[in-house]
Amino acid sequence: MTGARTAPNGDGPLLDITGLAVDFDTEDGVVHAVKGVDLSLGAGEILALCGESGCGKSVTAMSIPGLLPRGARISGSVKLEGRELTTLPARALRDVRGKEISMVFQEPMTSLNPSFTVGYQLGEVLRRHEGMSRGQARARSVELLDLVGIPAPDRRIKEYPHQLSGGMRQRVMIAIAVACSPKVLIADEPTTALDVTIQAGVLDVFRDLRDRLGTAIILITHDLSVVADIADRAIVMYAGRAVEQAPVTELFARPRHPYTMGLMKALPAAVTAAGVGERPRLAEIPGMVPTPMTDPDECAFQPRCPRAEPDCTASRPILEKAVSESPADGHTVACFHPLEGEGR
Amino acid sequence: MIWFILRRAGAASIVLFLASVMIFLGIRALPGDPAVAMAGEEATPEAVAAIRAQYGLDQPLPVQYADYVTQTLTGNLGRSTQDKLPVADILAQRLPVTLELAAIAIVIAVTIGLLAGIVAAVQSGRFFDYVANAIGLVGLSVPHFWLGLLAILLFSVTLRWLPASGYVPFSEDPAGNLQRMLLPAVVLGTGFAAALMRQTRSAMLGALTADYVRTARSKGLSERKVVAVHALRNSLTTVVTVLGLQLGVLISGAVVTEQIFVIPGFGKLTVDAVLTRNYPVIQAVVLVVVVGYVLINLLVDIAYAALNPRIRFGGGADG
Ligand SMILES: Nc1ncnc2c1ncn2[C@@H]1O[C@H](COP(=O)(O)OP(=O)(O)OP(=O)(O)O)[C@@H](O)[C@H]1O
Ligand SMILES: [Mg+2]
Numbered sequence: 119m120t121g122a123r124t125a126p127n128g129d130g131p132l133l134d135i136t137g138l139a140v141d142f143d144t145e146d147g148v149v150h151a152v153k154g155v156d157l158s159l160g161a162g163e164i165l166a167l168c169g170e171s172g173c174g175k176s177v178t179a180m181s182i183p184g185l186l187p188r189g190a191r192i193s194g195s196v197k198l199e200g201r202e203l204t205t206l207p208a209r210a211l212r213d214v215r216g217k218e219i220s221m222v223f224q225e226p227m228t229s230l231n232p233s234f235t236v237g238y239q240l241g242e243v244l245r246r247h248e249g250m251s252r253g254q255a256r257a258r259s260v261e262l263l264d265l266v267g268i269p270a271p272d273r274r275i276k277e278y279p280h281q282l283s284g285g286m287r288q289r290v291m292i293a294i295a296v297a298c299s300p301k302v303l304i305a306d307e308p309t310t311a312l313d314v315t316i317q318a319g320v321l322d323v324f325r326d327l328r329d330r331l332g333t334a335i336i337l338i339t340h341d342l343s344v345v346a347d348i349a350d351r352a353i354v355m356y357a358g359r360a361v362e363q364a365p366v367t368e369l370f371a372r373p374r375h376p377y378t379m380g381l382m383k384a385l386p387a388a389v390t391a392a393g394v395g396e397r398p399r400l401a402e403i404p405g406m407v408p409t410p411m412t413d414p415d416e417c418a419f420q421p422r423c424p425r426a427e428p429d430c431t432a433s434r435p436i437l438e439k440a441v442s443e444s445p446a447d448g449h450t451v452a453c454f455h456p457l458e459g460e461g462r
Numbered sequence: 463m464i465w466f467i468l469r470r471a472g473a474a475s476i477v478l479f480l481a482s483v484m485i486f487l488g489i490r491a492l493p494g495d496p497a498v499a500m501a502g503e504e505a506t507p508e509a510v511a512a513i514r515a516q517y518g519l520d521q522p523l524p525v526q527y528a529d530y531v532t533q534t535l536t537g538n539l540g541r542s543t544q545d546k547l548p549v550a551d552i553l554a555q556r557l558p559v560t561l562e563l564a565a566i567a568i569v570i571a572v573t574i575g576l577l578a579g580i581v582a583a584v585q586s587g588r589f590f591d592y593v594a595n596a597i598g599l600v601g602l603s604v605p606h607f608w609l610g611l612l613a614i615l616l617f618s619v620t621l622r623w624l625p626a627s628g629y630v631p632f633s634e635d636p637a638g639n640l641q642r643m644l645l646p647a648v649v650l651g652t653g654f655a656a657a658l659m660r661q662t663r664s665a666m667l668g669a670l671t672a673d674y675v676r677t678a679r680s681k682g683l684s685e686r687k688v689v690a691v692h693a694l695r696n697s698l699t700t701v702v703t704v705l706g707l708q709l710g711v712l713i714s715g716a717v718v719t720e721q722i723f724v725i726p727g728f729g730k731l732t733v734d735a736v737l738t739r740n741y742p743v744i745q746a747v748v749l750v751v752v753v754g755y756v757l758i759n760l761l762v763d764i765a766y767a768a769l770n771p772r773i774r775f776g777g778g779a780d781g
Pocket of ligand 1: 172
């Protein structure tokens with residue numbers, strides 16, 4: 119299960135993002151949250167998006183179904199099965215949202231409406247896209263809650279979000295997101311509020327969705343054990359750009375970017391491409407993340423980089439094949455002095 | 463929910479009890495002999511003595527209070543010192559007029575205030591938002607009497623669209639009644655609408671940037687549903703709160719408005735009673751206002767709980 123498989127129609131990936139950049143106009147000036155991300159996702163592929171806090175993972179994710187707040191300026195292209203989403207009329211985009219592309223947001227506590235029952239909020243998306251009646255939506259909602267491992271679902275659907283724990287709310291969000299069997303599921307830290315056994319259950323739901331329906335998944339996570347467990351491919355982001363991209367086995371075996379290496383360094387040896395350890399978190403890397411207000415023409419990681427050379431400030435490295443003979447969907451890295459793949 | 467209502471109703475009855483004690487003591491704490499005050503200043507000593515006996519003023523205070531409560535509960539509010547009519551009859555005649563005026567004013571205010579607030583929030587930073595805000599600010603700061611005079615000058619004197627003053631009971635001439643009520647109701651509702659507009663706007667602005675609204679959009683719901691269902695539902699608590707707070711303003715506004723438009727309602731009754739020192743009427747008026755206030759607050763609390771599942775199911779002492 120590696121590499122960007124093509125869409126069912128065969129002419130290109132399911133989701134194709136090129137040159138995605140997002141700026142926010144704020145009172146303090148322009149924030150360059152995402153500065154040019156290319157990303158392609160094949161049907162049935164699970165792609166992990168990792169990187170430190172503030173590197174632009176959530177903004178990248180939300181720009182795909184056009185859910186960024188009003189002050190955001192997006193440029194670049196987002197294509198779903200060849201259809202450009204950034205210029206799609208609002209009405210057509212609404213048919214895509216929740217049906218073809220759905221999202222699990224990072225904030226489980228506040229993402230459900232406090233004034234409506236779980237059943238209403240879950241049934242809403244079924245009635246919108248599947249044309250279900252209230253009764254049908256209700257029955258299906260119970261099934262969905264059961265699917266994501268919520269006990270006594272027929273009772274829970276009558277409850278309000280404040281009656282549910284954070285982990286429970288997160289699973290309701292996941293149930294909403296998978297309700298209409300989307301082609302692309304974007305999950306932003308979907309397992310952070312969950313304990314390990316429930317997390318495993320949720321990952322099984324994702325895996326099942328992929329196996330049964332070929333749903334492609336973009337999984338944003340800090341948890342490298344989750345990456346190793348479920349993802350086919352991973353993109354490492356730093357300061358609004360992708361700095362390394364590779365199949366997960368390859369990335370864990372031979373990280374090329376000094377930043378990726380730094381992230382993995384403190385991991386217990388148990389986490390390999392195949393194994394899952396004790397939920398290790400991304401390691402702390404000394405130094406500060408650069409401000410998103412400026413974007414100098416240099417390697418953004420160079421101030422913190424143990425391998426930095428004078429040429430790292432002369433221009434900005436682009437994402438290139440790490441090794442010339444690597445396969446087309448292989449390993450790419452944006453670094454002038456990458457590690458030679460000596461492993462860890 | 464039933465528990466909640468019972469609890470609030472219990473609290474309300476305590477407030478009513480305290481208020482009745484204060485009204486009872488208040489009228490007796492007035493300088494001079496209350497019997498003299500009630501009988502009127504030119505009354506003969508015999509009349510004063512009659513009053514004293516009639517009202518049981520020669521009895522001890524607790525007995526007097528018990529008597530006052532029973533009399534009030536059985537609808538005996540005494541007689542007006544002016545025309546000697548039973549106060550209860552006067553209230554029965556005047557209150558509906560004011561209630562109609564207030565009801566029309568509230569309907570106008572809620573319709574305009576709510577809609578303008580929602581649109582201003584959705585259009586925030588655009589033309590409609592600025593216009594609505596400017597009008598809202600004016601609406602909040604203009605006093606009723608000035609607005610009333612202006613309205614009479616414009617619509618009655620200059621344009622001659624609506625009558626300047628007067629009152630016809632609804633039962634006699636519905637169209638004429640509404641025609642005469644429209645202008646005063648607009649005048650009365652303006653400040654209300656403005657306050658409601660501003661509060662609705664800011665509540666909606668908050669709701670529209672909330673995470674759950676983003677979730678609603680991520681489901682592919684229409685913008686109309688996102689605004690009218692998801693955002694508005696969470697803003698309605700604000701609306702109910704404003705509604706409750708503004709009712710005090712509405713009562714004082716009714717007094718002024720009825721005076722300007724010469725409407726024989728409760729407000730005008732109050733002013734006339736104060737000017738003629740008609741104590742039985744004043745006492746009844748205060749009682750009605752207090753009861754009205756307590757009931758309205760009870761309704762607001764219940765509406766608040768009905769809108770907010772955290773209160774409905776929370777079960778906390780303060781909801
Ligand atoms: N609405 C906004 N207005 C202004 N700046 C924003 C906004 N949303 C995000 N940003 C900025 O964009 C950058 C990227 O934010 P983003 O939320 O994508 O980070 P992230 O990688 O998801 O981090 P985390 O792991 O903490 O979730 C940050 O610098 C953030 O402050
Ligand atoms: Mg994030």
